Amino acid sequence: MENKVKHHRKESIKRYLTVALFLVPYLTFFIIFFIYPLFFGVYISFFRYDVFDPSKSVFVGLDNYKLATTGLMVGNTNVTLYRNMFWGALKNTLLFVGVSVPLLIIIPIFIAILIDIEPKFYKIFRIIFFLPTILSISAVGIIFKWQFDTQYGFVNGILNLFGFESVAWLNSQPYAWIAIIVTTIWWTIGTNTVIIGAGLKEVDKQMYEAAEIDGATYPRIMWSVALPAIRNQIFIIVFTTIIASFNIYGQPDILTGGGPALTGTVAAGTPGTTTVVMMVIRGLLQGVNRLPGLAAAMAIIFGFFILSVSLIQSLINKRREKH
Numbered sequence: 001m002e003n004k005v006k007h008h009r010k011e012s013i014k015r016y017l018t019v020a021l022f023l024v025p026y027l028t029f030f031i032i033f034f035i036y037p038l039f040f041g042v043y044i045s046f047f048r049y050d051v052f053d054p055s056k057s058v059f060v061g062l063d064n065y066k067l068a069t070t071g072l073m074v075g076n077t078n079v080t081l082y083r084n085m086f087w088g089a090l091k092n093t094l095l096f097v098g099v100s101v102p103l104l105i106i107i108p109i110f111i112a113i114l115i116d117i118e119p120k121f122y123k124i125f126r127i128i129f130f131l132p133t134i135l136s137i138s139a140v141g142i143i144f145k146w147q148f149d150t151q152y153g154f155v156n157g158i159l160n161l162f163g164f165e166s167v168a169w170l171n172s173q174p175y176a177w178i179a180i181i182v183t184t185i186w187w188t189i190g191t192n193t194v195i196i197g198a199g200l201k202e203v204d205k206q207m208y209e210a211a212e213i214d215g216a217t218y219p220r221i222m223w224s225v226a227l228p229a230i231r232n233q234i235f236i237i238v239f240t241t242i243i244a245s246f247n248i249y250g251q252p253d254i255l256t257g258g259g260p261a262l263t264g265t266v267a268a269g270t271p272g273t274t275t276v277v278m279m280v281i282r283g284l285l286q287g288v289n290r291l292p293g294l295a296a297a298m299a300i301i302f303g304f305f306i307l308s309v310s311l312i313q314s315l316i317n318k319r320r321e322k323h
Contacts, residue, residue: 141254
């Protein structure tokens with residue numbers, strides 16, 4: 001009996017060590033690249049932090065948060081520059097999310113429904129729509145920067161062909177946002193299309209036949225039968241697309257460099273296409289007047305904002321599942 005207990009104990013230890021062998025690499029990277037930066041960011045958000053000589057950092061309490069959200073009194077001067085930049089960048093981020101997310105949901109659903117009919121060469125079309133997702137944002141940005149170039153771009157070439165004047169897509173508003181959204185759609189719709197397409201394949205085709213016998217048209221079948229059947233897949237792509245859109249950085253950085261501002265300049269606190277993530281990464285962590293503490297405070301505020309959106313989505317999903 002004692003030998004059986006020892007053998008069982010050895011097997012348990014062996015099993016736990018095997019599991020640990022697989023978990024340790026993941027946990028190590030998770031701690032180094034997520035947990036540590038998170039707590040370090042929270043820590044420096046309370047300081048006027050000196051990157052090169054941390055010992056010279058000055059504790060400022062909630063001043064960085066005040067500076068980011070409401071401005072801060074320095075003597076008799078109300079410093080509102082960073083407040084204007086933060087709220088302007090947040091407004092730009094919300095604008096991008098509000099416009100791009102519906103398009104990134106509706107267009108993939110439409111494409112997936114067309115592919116689900118299985119027209120001729122539908123497998124080739126599926127590959128064509130998915131291929132852009134494997135490209136890096138650097139490659140995509142460079143491609144579309146040339147497509148939207150004012151003098152030599154393909155888009156203006158088409159406009160000129162039909163007698164229209166060239167448009168300064170990347171140097172004027174609202175065309176800069178149109179270019180960014182078009183680039184984003186071309187680059188990312190493939191993933192959502194594949195997810196929706198996989199969901200449609202799982203729908204029982206007998207339900208289609210029954211609806212057709214009852215006299216339902218194909219659009220009605222899609223609306224009343226197919227879409228309700230893939231509501232879980234739709235929720236997944238809505239959730240992931242919203243989070244991804246909030247973290248937009250590469251498209252405006254490469255295409256427009258954060259401009260063009262409607263009035264003044266980006267540095268003057270009127271960001272054209274500058275987003276929160278873009279401003280935190282570029283303007284406040286680099287350059288001579290870097291303010292990493294303020295950047296960390298902005299990132300934390302923005303993080304709580306995204307967390308709130310995620311919690312609302314989760315509550316909506318739970319309520320939906322109950323009904």
